[in-house]
Amino acid sequence: MSARGSAAADGVPLAGHVAVVTGASSGIGRATALRLAADGATVLAIGRDQERLDSLGKESAGPGTLLPVQLDLTDDSAVGELVADITAQHGRVDHLVHSAGAYTSARVDAATLADLDAQYAANVRAPYALTQRLLPALRVAGADTGADIIVVNSTQGIRAGAGTSQFAATQHAMRAFADSLRQEINDDGVRVATIHLGRTATPRQETIYAREGRQYQPSLLVQPADVADLVAYLIGLPPSAEITELHLRPAKKSY
Template identity: 35%
Template sequence: MGTHLITGAGSGIGAAVATRLAERGDELWLLARDANRAAVLRHLFPGSHTLIGDLAAPDRLSWALGQQPQPVRLDSLLHIAGVVELGTIGDLGTKVWNQTLAVNLVAPAELTRLFLPTLRVSRGHVVFVNSSAGLTAHPDWGVYAASKSGLRAVADALRGEEHANGVRVTTVYPGRTATPMQQKVRAQEGLPYDADAWIAPDSVATAIITALDLPRDAEITDLTVRPGH
């Protein structure tokens, strides 16, 4: 049985991954932004543990987590939470930049730093759920793409730094997936939302769990998931 810390477990890909891991009896530690959200997550995933920490305030994560019991073993740290705000570089100001970079880039880097000692002992796995926007930036996606391109750099550097410690690092690049975030994106684009047109969250979860379960003689470094239709 593995022990996993997951961000973004309340919906979409994160919920799909948490469900699959819980069904097979793994131990879940779920990050919540506040006590109310933590209660919701414990209701969704009975038997899970919660940690309270706001990804939008990465400077406070070290203090917040230091006040709470933490896992003594960690087989994986799964960065799945994220935010998106579309708009042109000419229109979006520093508030959007700072919020997006805090949640999508700085907080994952800080959480990784905080839990690396535990991951090293367990020879664990860090998974960054990125985006196709982390590979190619399109008009109106500049802020989000910048955060995800930065996250790709974090993962690549971390992989080289931690290889000797036995820590595996995987980046997953899903295409458009049928999640609440995708609903928001389609609304911002002024286009209809059709869940059947996109990747199912459970399909991305399958890709993530495949990387986690790979025998120790190999490592999936980058995994791109695209719609099959």
């Protein structure tokens, strides 16, 4: 029986696993980090807001370990130091969950190139670079019990609406990245899944609603914990199976 199967039999499905979760200061990343720690993993929860990360660490109830990491993922040298630390201390990464990113909306005739550059840096280059640097550690886990890379994308990665050209372009890019990467590393025991999300009850979404002049009713939206459950489901699949894409949207379409 694999190490993963043995741990599951003991009721702690991710005991001994190492997970890296970005965007863990709030929203989806926060819920995912807490869920994986609750399932027994050692979770490196990466975010930019130190105060929120501190509270995240206090909120975790185990039986895994949650390690808050304050980091700007667009800082190449800082990311390099983090990856070196992960390699030295753990030697492997079983699960990498990308849920960090930036969002700006504007029509093409009003959008700024500075906003385009910022979204490219946060939404494409940063996750690409982090994945690239963690591939050796992911392959170690892949050769053992299997590993996962999960990209939390958007419905804008499938189609683009007016005013979202820049953000949607980055989401389409990440979908292509995930598809290409999957073909390269499946043979190493590493699965790659993309989750395309509709409107989700996060601080970003609350800001979007305010900008649109609409009433924000988070109970009608996908909940961060729903996404965390989906991540846990993908991770829990047997090594013989891989889901490549999932689409998750609010059940009530009157949002």
